[in-house]
Amino acid sequence: MSGMRSYGDPCGVARGLDIIGERWALLVVRDLLLGPRRFNDLLGGLPGVSPNVLSQRLRQLTEHGVVRRRDLGPPTRVHLYELTEWGRALEPILLQFGRWGSQSPQSPEGTLGIDSLLLSIKATVYPARAADLAGVYQFHIDADTCLAEVADDAVQIRRGTAPDPDATLTTDLDTLRAVCGHQVTMAAALDSGVLRLSGDAGATRRLTELLLAPFTPATRSQASGGADSCATVSG
Structure with a gap:
């Protein structure tokens, strides 16, 4: 072949x-x-x-x-x-490999793409946390539209739309990277207009917590199976 x-x-x-x-x-x-x-x-x-x-x-x-x-x-x-x-x-294998690779002592190079950013959520939001963040959330990032469906025990993320999402985030990839990398706060991005959130206050709060979950330090005991919730699927 x-x-x-x-x-x-x-x-x-x-x-x-x-x-x-x-x-x-x-x-x-x-x-x-x-x-x-x-x-x-x-x-x-x-x-x-x-x-x-x-x-x-x-x-x-x-x-x-x-x-x-x-x-x-x-x-x-x-x-x-x-x-x-x-x-x-291959998905669970790849997500677990991303968790493992994120623990590398080498300093990361390059920037995370949209797929890596969103897959990081799927890799790190453990079941107990997913229950608190349940909802349907839409992301408009440059020309990409993706949907995150969070249930009691799982996170599903795919390209596509929902007729009536609980909350929607609209921004560009550079801004999203900056927010996730803690170079810009979510509040500052909202104030400047480069990032927009729609939905009720509870839903937008849950969407924000879902988005930032992979990039927020947490104890290992919080994650299922002892996995570090800061892990990212980088590339």
């Missing part, structure tokens, strides 16, 4: 790495977890990858059954890439 090298080892770990072990492959999967994306969207979200390498990774992942290409046809003639059911099974 596309000249990929194999470890030649029947162990499941080695067989998995045969599929997703190439550079950029797992980050492609990460950026498809929230929903389908066009080639140029993936390219823009992976600084440093070349168009040729991205094409090769998508082809390899498609051949292995992790990703599929969906053609919308005329008049748009848009090609979308999305995870297969088998590909989506």
